[in-house]
Amino acid sequence: MFATLSDRLAATLGDLRSRGRLTEEDVARAMREIRLALLEADVNFKVVKTFVDTVRGRAVGEGVLTGLNAPQQVIKIVNEELTALMGTGSAKLTFASQPPTVILMAGLQGSGKTTTAAKLAALLMKQGKKPALVACDVYRPAAIDQLKTVGAQVGVPVFERGTAEDPVDIAQWGVRQARSQGRDVVIVDTAGRLHVDEDLMGELVRIRDAISPQNVLLVLDSMTGQDAVNVAETFRERVAFDGIVLTKLDGDARGGAALSVRAVTGIPVKYASVGEKLDQIEEFHPDRMASRILGMGDVLSLIERIEESVDKEQAAELEQRLRTNDFTLEDMLQQLRMLKKIGSITSMLKMIPGLSRQMNNAVVDERALDRVEAIILSMTPAERLRPDILNGTRRARIARGSGTSVQQINALLVQHKQMKKMTRSMVTGSMPRIPGMPGLGSTGASKKRKKKR
Amino acid sequence: MFLGLEPGAAVPEADEPERRPGLFRRLAENLSRSRKAMAAQIQAIAFDPADDSVWEELEEALLLADCGVPATVEIIGRLEREATAGGLRTSQELLAAIERIVASLLAGSESRIDLAARPTIVLMVGVNGAGKTTTVGKLAEHARRAGVSVVVGAADTFRAAAGEQLETWAERAGADFVGSTRGQDPAAVAYDAVSAAVARGKGVAIIDTAGRLHTQGGLMDELTKVRRVIATRLAGAPHETLLVVDATTGQNGLQQARLFGAAVPLTGIVLTKLDGTAKGGIAIAIAHELGLPIKLIGVGETLDDLRPFAAAEFAAALFGR
Numbered sequence: 001m002f003a004t005l006s007d008r009l010a011a012t013l014g015d016l017r018s019r020g021r022l023t024e025e026d027v028a029r030a031m032r033e034i035r036l037a038l039l040e041a042d043v044n045f046k047v048v049k050t051f052v053d054t055v056r057g058r059a060v061g062e063g064v065l066t067g068l069n070a071p072q073q074v075i076k077i078v079n080e081e082l083t084a085l086m087g088t089g090s091a092k093l094t095f096a097s098q099p100p101t102v103i104l105m106a107g108l109q110g111s112g113k114t115t116t117a118a119k120l121a122a123l124l125m126k127q128g129k130k131p132a133l134v135a136c137d138v139y140r141p142a143a144i145d146q147l148k149t150v151g152a153q154v155g156v157p158v159f160e161r162g163t164a165e166d167p168v169d170i171a172q173w174g175v176r177q178a179r180s181q182g183r184d185v186v187i188v189d190t191a192g193r194l195h196v197d198e199d200l201m202g203e204l205v206r207i208r209d210a211i212s213p214q215n216v217l218l219v220l221d222s223m224t225g226q227d228a229v230n231v232a233e234t235f236r237e238r239v240a241f242d243g244i245v246l247t248k249l250d251g252d253a254r255g256g257a258a259l260s261v262r263a264v265t266g267i268p269v270k271y272a273s274v275g276e277k278l279d280q281i282e283e284f285h286p287d288r289m290a291s292r293i294l295g296m297g298d299v300l301s302l303i304e305r306i307e308e309s310v311d312k313e314q315a316a317e318l319e320q321r322l323r324t325n326d327f328t329l330e331d332m333l334q335q336l337r338m339l340k341k342i343g344s345i346t347s348m349l350k351m352i353p354g355l356s357r358q359m360n361n362a363v364v365d366e367r368a369l370d371r372v373e374a375i376i377l378s379m380t381p382a383e384r385l386r387p388d389i390l391n392g393t394r395r396a397r398i399a400r401g402s403g404t405s406v407q408q409i410n411a412l413l414v415q416h417k418q419m420k421k422m423t424r425s426m427v428t429g430s431m432p433r434i435p436g437m438p439g440l441g442s443t444g445a446s447k448k449r450k451k452k453r
Numbered sequence: 454m455f456l457g458l459e460p461g462a463a464v465p466e467a468d469e470p471e472r473r474p475g476l477f478r479r480l481a482e483n484l485s486r487s488r489k490a491m492a493a494q495i496q497a498i499a500f501d502p503a504d505d506s507v508w509e510e511l512e513e514a515l516l517l518a519d520c521g522v523p524a525t526v527e528i529i530g531r532l533e534r535e536a537t538a539g540g541l542r543t544s545q546e547l548l549a550a551i552e553r554i555v556a557s558l559l560a561g562s563e564s565r566i567d568l569a570a571r572p573t574i575v576l577m578v579g580v581n582g583a584g585k586t587t588t589v590g591k592l593a594e595h596a597r598r599a600g601v602s603v604v605v606g607a608a609d610t611f612r613a614a615a616g617e618q619l620e621t622w623a624e625r626a627g628a629d630f631v632g633s634t635r636g637q638d639p640a641a642v643a644y645d646a647v648s649a650a651v652a653r654g655k656g657v658a659i660i661d662t663a664g665r666l667h668t669q670g671g672l673m674d675e676l677t678k679v680r681r682v683i684a685t686r687l688a689g690a691p692h693e694t695l696l697v698v699d700a701t702t703g704q705n706g707l708q709q710a711r712l713f714g715a716a717v718p719l720t721g722i723v724l725t726k727l728d729g730t731a732k733g734g735i736a737i738a739i740a741h742e743l744g745l746p747i748k749l750i751g752v753g754e755t756l757d758d759l760r761p762f763a764a765a766e767f768a769a770a771l772f773g774r
Binding site (some may be wrong): 036039040041042044045067108111112140141142143144145146147148149153194195196201216221224225226227228230232249250251252253254256257276367410 | 474513516517518519521522580582583584590611612613614615617618620621622635666667668670671674701702703704705706708709724726728729730731732734735768
């Protein structure tokens with residue numbers, strides 16, 4: 001497996017110091033590494049070509065390749081160019097001056113239209129809108145049932161007329177229905193279709209013409225390869241979509257397709273779907289995609305997610321206790337639960353720069369946290385506060401109660417002891433603080449207080 | 454028919470006279486389309502082994518087909534060696550060599566699903582939206598046509614209406630349907646499906662599972678459990694564990710194959726949605742790294758569009774535009 005682009009460039013250009021200046025061959029090798037990294041990330045071949053030319057032009061023009069820290073300079077240029085390609089700021093939906101606002105969902109089979117339609121409805125509801133869904137997929141068996149189920153889950157009405165009618169009529173009727181029932185956004189789900197399927201593309205055009213949507217969203221699987229540009233170009237020609245929803249971003253796909261599509265069509269990605277649960281959709285941050293494509297992690301999103309998930313008061317309280325008391329198993333349990341709220345370990349590790357590539361083959365045991373939780377919950381309150389009383393009999397009982405083994409309990413106790421030591425040194429200020437992490441010093445205030453002491 | 458029935462049980466061809474012309478016509482059309490495109494492409498290249506731009510164009514075609522860098526390097530390397538040895542002088546020879554190399558990378562890909570065991574258990578796995586349920590449905594119908602009785606098990610207990618979707622296919626194929634309620638343990642459904650196939654003396658049980666991203670550790674464990682429960686219920690089962698891969702998938706497909714393979718030993722790939730403009734080169738990358746054969750391809754929405762894999766046709770289509 002390849003390391004990150006930074007590692008590769010460092011390996012290619014790194015020994016520069018010993019030689020003084022780069023040869024033409026060195027430059028070519030560096031560009032080759034960039035090319036490979038982008039191809040591995042599924043950026044379209046042609047986009048890669050243009051991109052590498054741009055980077056080469058800048059690198060040569062700015063003379064960075066004769067400098068001492070050439071690898072970092074090249075990375076900087078690559079990052080800037082990628083970000084420029086992806087665009088900045090998040091693109092919003094267009095709302096109609098006269099409701100309802102109509103959103104048409106389109107895309108290939110299996111890209112995630114139906115799920116995304118429901119997620120979008122849930123998100124809009126959270127923003128104070130009153131959305132409705134219209135089921136126009138009359139082809140895939142049970143597609144309508146699926147939309148009805150997810151619609152009910154998020155509490156949004158679903159307008160459907162079975163599979164016997166023309167999707168164009170259903171769409172039109174659905175929008176009317178939404179208007180008469182006072183819904184202010186109507187999301188029209190359509191059947192998945194291949195961009196080369198003349199009949200179905202024609203149908204999509206007719207649906208669009210019949211309901212004049214303010215937004216046409218192309219739903220794009222983030223795992224898509226080189227073909228993404230063909231798909232996007234055809235859909236743009238036919239239905240002039242104006243936004244992209246990138247799905248399945250919770251996987252480990254680097255998502256180069258998003259870059260390709262953006263580069264070729266200039267149309268922005270508006271939303272990213274990041275999980276199977278119906279609230280797992282978020283506004284897309286194009287600037288963060290660059291580092292994901294390069295395998296450089298997404299620290300911003302990680303910090304944001306931690307901040308969202310951690311209850312600040314709870315964290316402060318925990319920290320307060322840590323300063324006065326010892327770190328008990330009860331505290332460990334609480335910390336663990338905060339950690340779990342942030343997301344899966346794998347998804348967090350992926351956001352850490354440098355780690356994402358190495359993690360590629362590793363399978364993290366997501367249930368480790370559950371096991372620890374089960375073990376602590378199987379202890380009596382006294383045991384949680386004073387782990388030293390845990391003798392063999394007690395340990396055997398806890399193992400039975402939590403469905404684990406005595407060995408696992410021993411391991412946990414060792415871990416707890418280490419954490420206790422660590423937190424003590426942190427509270428006394430001998431370790432660097434990580435923002436947002438309970439016990440690791442979240443409130444800037446604690447630092448100030450310490451100074452006063 | 455691509456189901457590998459033992460010779461004695463083979464369905465006589467005269468059995469389905471109406472269907473055969475259609476199947477053949479479609480096949481011929483596809484072949485001639487890709488051959489024409491390929492021929493045009495190769496002629497445009499006007500093969501001269503000493504010309505660097507030829508190699509660049511070949512490389513471009515392979516990368517654009519999602520073959521990925523390592524497999525592309527491998528294919529180009531082998532071609533260059535043949536060219537150096539003097540074996541490649543014309544475009545035709547180049548073409549033949551490409552077909553041969555792709556076929557050798559895809560070793561075993563033309564093997565069929567073996568229905569020797571009674572019942573044969575087929576487990577279908579893959580990421581969300583790859584086309585598992587549809588493939589299960591079509592496979593059931595093909596088995597019925599081949600005179601093999603079928604049970605389908607709806608072990609996708611997560612996605613809304615996945616059971617209903619499969620039930621519709623089961624009805625079309627006249628297959629027994631073992632349903633589930635949403636949120637039920639998929640391993641229990643798989644167990645019931647295998648039990649039903651054994652008890653009713655069916656020829657094959659095809660088990661659909663929920664789409665899951667390979668990075669979801671908990672869901673991959675669930676899959677391991679489904680397989681273990683099947684193996685416990687019937688020794689030697691599942692006989693086939695097929696990873697369904699969407700042909701539009703990029704390099705992430707490799708990671709899918711690695712991690713699904715770690716959770717449940719895979720016996721082959723089903724490459725779906727080849728009827729678009731995607732070439733499905735990721736299957737070559739998977740075969741190159743993991744040695745997994747392609748067993749079936751999906752080239753359209755109708756039943757006849759689920760097909761056995763043919764290496765030469767696939768290699769040719771890689772260069773079609």
